[in-house]
Amino acid sequence: MRTSRTLLAVAASITLTSAVATSAPAVAAKGGKNSPTAVSYAPAATAKIHPGVQMYTEGAQCTANFVYTDGAGATYVGYAAHCAGLGEATDTNGCTAPSLPLGTRVQFVEGGSLVSRGTTVGQGTLAYSSWLTMQQRGETNENACAYNDLALVKVDAADVAKVNPSVPFRGGPVGINTTGTTTGDTVYSYGNSSLRAGIETLSPKQGTSVITEGEGWSHAVYTVSPGVPGDSGSAFLDGQGNALGTLSTLAIAPLAASNGVSDLNHELTYAQQNGGISGLRLVPGTEPFSPIL
Incomplete structure (x- = not known):
């Protein structure tokens, strides 16, 4: 969700700016002490970097989705690829839209609002962008171009101890949704746009899946309240606490005030390949999933 111009678009990316894979992606085990890639995460109650934290990229504010790791034990936090985009709010085709390069610095910010940006609690580096990867590969899958909207920020080593992978209020994720949604399925999210003036009670959201699009690449959902500019990239869970997707777009028509949620199973598998x-x-949450606040 890039700017207020989003509200004029039929399906626009939703960053706030100041100034087809069939195999299931892997989920990281929580890991024992003797695991060579085990990470000691901060307690969920005190972690500064977690799903839902604000992320700033050269002035553009988005929201983190999930925590990820790799074979070497590095820690990544995800947001939307369009959060590093250089085009207009309506530039949602990842195969053609311009983007900042890998290596761009990203700040994790706590308590930001339109009045005050908040406190920088950590930093990282853009390490993967679905947009840049698709452009480099010459991707021709129209659904991937339209809906593959995942970027990963590698957390600085000095800040890894501040990370917890649990979604605030809800807990989880417990795994990855690999079957998609059907009409009427319950979904949960946690957005943290600075438009909400730092009022945390407005961040947890519950909603309903309306339709699946793009051969499984995207889910149109309604939530109370809907995602707004600044919520881009935020996590969506299914009714069982599995990671479902990442917030990508706000639609005016044909489903007014619905959000487009890019399917994480597709996005992460693409990134892995x-x-x-x-x-x-994906790293599962340390806190159990609970659908009840």
């Missing part, structure tokens, strides 16, 4: 990060996988 083409992104060049060996052993990339």
Whole structure:
């Protein structure tokens, strides 16, 4: 969700700017002490970097989705690829839209609002972008071009101890949804747009899946309240606490005020196959999933 111009678009990416794979992607085990890639995460209650934290990329504000790791034990936080985009709010084709390069610095920010940006609690580097990867590969799959909207920020080593992979309020994820959704399925999210003026009670959202599009690449959902500019990239869970997808677009028509949620099973599998990060996988939450606040 890039700017207020989003509200004029039929299906626009939703960053806030200041100034087809069939195999299931891997999920990282929580890991024992003796695991060579085990990471000691901060307690969920005190972690500064987690799903839902604000992320700033050269002035553009988005929201983190999930935590990921790789075969070497590095820690990544995901947001939307369009959060590093350089085009207009309506530039949603990842195979043609311009983007900042890998290596771009990203800040994790706590408590940001339109009045005050908040406190920088950590930093990282853009390490993977579905947009850049598709452009490099010359991707021709129209559904991937339209809906593959995942980027990964590698957390600085000095800040890894501040990370917890649990979704605030809900807990989880417990795994990855590999079967998609059907009409009427319950979904959960946690957005943290600075448009909400730092009011945390407005961040947890519950909603309903309306339709699946793009041969499984995207889910149109309604939530209370709907995702707004700044919520881009935020996590969506299914009714069982599995990671379903990442918030990508806000639609005006034909489903007014619905959000487009890119399917994480497709996005992560694409990254695993083409992104060049060996052993990339989702990290489950340390807190149990609960559908009740």
